[in-house]
Amino acid sequence: MCHDIDSRPPAAPVVTGGVAAHGAWEIGAADGNRFRAYRAAPAVPNGSNVLLLPDVRGFHPFYASLAHRFAEAGFHTLVMDYYGRSAGTGSRDDAFDGFAHLALLEPHHVETDAAAAADAIRAWHPGPLFSVGFCLGGGYSWRLAxxxxxxxxxxxFYGPPRFLGDRTAQPSAPLLMLLAGDDVATTPExxxxxxxxxxxxxxTYEAHVYDGAPHxxxxxxxxQWQEACTDAWHRILAFTARHSGEAGG
Structure with a gap:
């Protein structure tokens, strides 16, 4: 997994306001699947939306907290879970084995659920939509482009390239790649x-490697990695500001 139970998402270096509203959500996909989600609304919106894609654990409190951090930076934010088909929509504890459910997850599952999540975000708040993912979610974020x-x-962030699969040459949206220089999951090669x-x-892509940084x-x-976290936030904020007019909502 990426982030352990003691991990805390770093706050954005530019905070526009607090969190106006937040809470759990459940979303239905086109194939009948239902999956867990969590949303956080900004008190001071910047006009853009973020779809957060978690690591292998799927929805986890780390990502609910991260949704708050994005809302504090002005983004209407939704976290989606991957495992509605195999784990249902009930609560989970830290004993949940994401790898067991990952073995049952197929790319079209993620794409189908992400399409439903994107529709839900845009119905909630129209505006440009960015995906932001971590590890498993990082690879799928690029795939969703x-x-x-x-x-x-x-x-x-540190997404394994294998999750792009047959979509590697097809992205139609710009990509931002924030990579760990000492990643144990993916080699520089x-x-x-x-x-x-x-x-x-x-x-179109931008790739930045944080030398020595771990997955x-x-x-x-x-x-040790506060400076890298701050730099990554600055890059996200600059990237979303630069591309916020390039797709609809």
């Missing part, structure tokens, strides 16, 4: 192969 969701952009495929396909460095509980 090629899945017809009309994203304004897709941000991924694998990321180089991925970006070379983007280059060959003429896709899951985006964590306020680790003082």
């Amino acid at each position: 090629a899945s017809g969701l009309d994203l304004a952009g897709a941000v991924g 694998q990321y180089a192969t991925l970006t070379a495929a983007f280059d060959q396909a003429g896709k 899951s460095f985006f964590d306020d509980s680790d003082d």
Whole structure:
């Protein structure tokens, strides 16, 4: 997994206000699946929306807290879970085995649920929509840029390239890649192969490697990587501001 039970999401360096409203949600997908979600609304909106894609655990309190951090920065934010088909929509404790459910997860499941989540966000708050994901969610965030969701952009932290699969050459939205220099899950060579495929396909992306940083460095509980967390936030805020006019909502 990426973030342990003691992890804390770092606050954005620019906070526009508090969280106006937040709470659990349940969303139905086109294939009849129902999945857990969580949303947080900003007190001072910046006009854009964020779909948060968690790590292998699926929905977890870390990502509810992170939704608050994005709302504090002005984004209407929704976290989606991956495992409605195999784990249902009930509550889970820290003993939940995300890897067991990951074995049952297929790319079209994520795409179908993300489409329903995107519709729910836009019905809640029209505006440009960005995906932001971590590890498993980072790879799927980039994949969703090629899945017809009309994203304004897709941000991924240390996402394994294998989750792009047959979509590697297809992204139609710009990508932001925030990578760990000392990632135990993905080698630099694998990321180089991925970006070379983007280059060959003429896709728009930005990639930044945090030298020496471990997988899951985006964590306020680790003082060593505070500077990297702040820089990553600045890059997200600049990326979303720059591309907020490029897709509809």
